[in-house]
Amino acid sequence: xxxxxxxxxxxxxxxxxxxxxxxxxxxxxxxxxxxxxxxxxxxxxxxxxxxxxxxxxxxxxxxxxxxxxxxxxxxxxxxxxxxxxxxxxxxxxxxxxxxxxxxxxxxxxxxxxxxxx
Numbered sequence: 001x002x003x004x005x006x007x008x009x010x011x012x013x014x015x016x017x018x019x020x021x022x023x024x025x026x027x028x029x030x031x032x033x034x035x036x037x038x039x040x041x042x043x044x045x046x047x048x049x050x051x052x053x054x055x056x057x058x059x060x061x062x063x064x065x066x067x068x069x070x071x072x073x074x075x076x077x078x079x080x081x082x083x084x085x086x087x088x089x090x091x092x093x094x095x096x097x098x099x100x101x102x103x104x105x106x107x108x109x110x111x112x113x114x115x116x117x
Contacts, residue, residue: 037103038100043100058085066082067079
């Protein structure tokens with residue numbers, strides 16, 4: 001290959017370099033060759049739970065008791081924690097739904113050893 005892999009950039013003090021220090025352990029190599037898949041039955045069960053009978057999800061359309069009031073610091077922390085949990089739940093469900101469209105998923109893992117001088 002005659003082209004440079006790393007293109008020099010103007011204004012950078014230190015040029016990028018490819019190190020020979022990349023190490024892939026057997027465990028990491030094993031993890032990255034295992035196909036994963038989303039359990040679609042469980043995902044449907046969670047999403048189609050009848051009126052949240054089993055209390056599996058936090059519904060974002062249900063107002064929190066501290067949402068529309070002047071909150072104390074303690075109440076504000078509780079409310080922010082609730083909002084964070086809802087956002088995390090939505091992110092996880094979005095990723096699970098996206099990956100459920102694929103028959104198998106592979107996660108590429110690379111362990112990078114940092115060379116010292």
